[in-house]
Amino acid sequence: MEPTTQPKVPEFHVAVDVVALTIKRNLLQVAVVQRKGTQSCIRDPKGGVVREVPREPFDYALPGGHVEWQGESLVEAACRELLEETSIEVKPEDLVQIGAYGDVGRDPRSGRTVSIAYVAFSPDFASPFAGSDAANAKFMDVVEVLADPNRLEFDHNQMLRDAISRVRELMERTPIALKFCDEEFTLGDLRHVYEVMFHPAYNPDADTLRFADRIRREESKSDSSIAERQIHVLSKAFSESSKNELMMTMPMNDMPMGLSSGRKMTRDQDVLAKVQKLLEEEYRRASRVSTPGEKSAREKMKLSFDAANFARKAELIEGFIERIPGRTRQSSSGTGKPAQLYRRGRAEKLDPPLIIPRRATKPAKRTAK
């Protein structure tokens, strides 16, 4: 209720941030940068305000920056910043707005900054490398980014969580998951995408620290040479050479090698396999009904990831996928029956949404038996 005469509008900065999510080797990864300078902008645990503190080597930020000229739309700015800071190139239509973040204390540097966050979800981001304003740029496992001691600057932590929820929504109601499949894909390929994205480790309330710890423990057990402090557990699990070698044998863009096994087991691959086993095991733990006492939200996460039923469900959705008669492909692990190939349908919306916890999954009658 100030005097309404000629309001003294404060100096505003409008920024954009991009949560670039992708899936590598069955793990959800996000593009992060390490900003230049000696100070990081970290949220004060008590008070909630962001303060400048001495920069640590494990401080990260999402790529982003200011809208820079008059005629630049918000999405355009987001694309540009992503490109500049990480060399990742996306089209404006690939960005989905998450929302505006405008808390007063969210940027201690100068004036007042409102940031519009976008999410990009794509399998074929270029390998990031640092550009302007960033000393470093790379993809990191999401659980790793969110776990101690790593820190995300500003309110990027919240943005990341919001982005994941948004992508989950998109995966329920749009064929966005097909971006992670080749033109011809198997139902197993498709299912993997959903399994990763809906993994309980990425739930808002997930204990990412525990996850990350277990992953780290696996890593140290393998006494892999790259064990520095805690960063980069998996993004460097492969040396460049063996990575390329692996890529050759993978039918899909960076797709799995399955949840277990693998043809040529290097030591690094061995670590990887164990980590993935952990995730898989954790997924089961989180979705199984153990004690009939508490059916928390987590429990509802029980998804139709039973291979058989997932397939039926996906095929049932009109315009989602269509089978390619006669064409099959050997499963990625090399074993098993060759799978039927599909291609994407014409639908832009998935009408019966693919994944809905439609009932509060009863503890199953099996308890009686």
Add this chain to the structure above:
Amino acid sequence: MEPTTQPKVPEFHVAVDVVALTIKRNLLQVAVVQRKGTQSCIRDPKGGVVREVPREPFDYALPGGHVEWQGESLVEAACRELLEETSIEVKPEDLVQIGAYGDVGRDPRSGRTVSIAYVAFSPDFASPFAGSDAANAKFMDVVEVLADPNRLEFDHNQMLRDAISRVRELMERTPIALKFCDEEFTLGDLRHVYEVMFHPAYNPDADTLRFADRIRREESKSDSSIAERQIHVLSKAFSESSKNELMMTMPMNDMPMGLSSGRKMTRDQDVLAKVQKLLEEEYRRASRVSTPGEKSAREKMKLSFDAANFARKAELIEGFIERIPGRTRQSSSGTGKPAQLYRRGRAEKLDPPLIIPRRATKPAKRTAK
């Protein structure tokens, strides 16, 4: 890809807009203002850019304005603007962010304006009256606002539609609808809230013009004295006196008088009843399966609004509502069996969401019969 040296950040304005939605007499209404000045900012049908054109008496805008001082958060600004322009008072926690609207051409006036839109959904807004910057402020039927010849300035049209979708989501997953019920309410009361909010007339693709036309036709048939041009079809359907009189007889805040009938039929009430019959009929039309050929998105809107099953569903959701043993209340229309009273439960999230089109409602076997 401009030179990245010292980016010339443009002059940005940060604004907020509020979509204040409420339900009056079974119709969804939104708070709009008429700005002062001789020019309206209307989107050019061809080109999509907003231009200043001579103001017409049927031009409206959502309440909103600039964030005015350094320490003012976005929600605070939204609250303040709503209060200033419409005298409606809301608490920050009642506002839900819809998103940021930052298209380049969205405000032709000065510099570049990014607006953060919020939605408020509450039954007990004060009666709005114009404040600063607004020559007029009132609640209007949503269908009326969206229909010719009325115009919403800037991109407020889109904001309104987005707001409605957001509220629908909230009604599925949170007990927000209970805000429209008294502390003690019947399942019929609750059901009405859902029926209004999910009415096909408010679907993004709805033919609001047709709706508004039919409502207007009803109005002119009744040769009600208030028939001006097209504005205020229903918001003035009651004279102040009979309005107060009606309020007395209504058990809930501005709740219905049922979808038909009414104890004391004044002429205005007669019009109203007819209009509501139209809406009801339209709802049925839109949700019935007519030709088994096209099962459009509209068709999926078929909701569980069958009274009996809605009640069962609501009672099933844990923590949503709890019955008050022994207490009943006469239905608002005065007729019918007195209904069981309920009070709100402790749940903040509705766990099996109340309304989900879980199957692509088959054309019903009835075709065969």
Add this chain to the structure above:
DNA sequence: GCAAAAGTGTTTCCCCTACACCCATGG
């Protein structure tokens, strides 16, 4: 008695889950 609304009971349908089982492949 009749209309209107609430509430209860019941039937039918079919979705979804789970499980069993077969298939095809590499090793």
Add this chain to the structure above:
DNA sequence: CCATGGGTGTAGGGGAAACACTTTTGC
């Protein structure tokens, strides 16, 4: 032959929609 993953078949449990019917009120 076994392990592995793909795929089909199917039984049963259960939710929900639809419908029938009763109850209680005002007129």
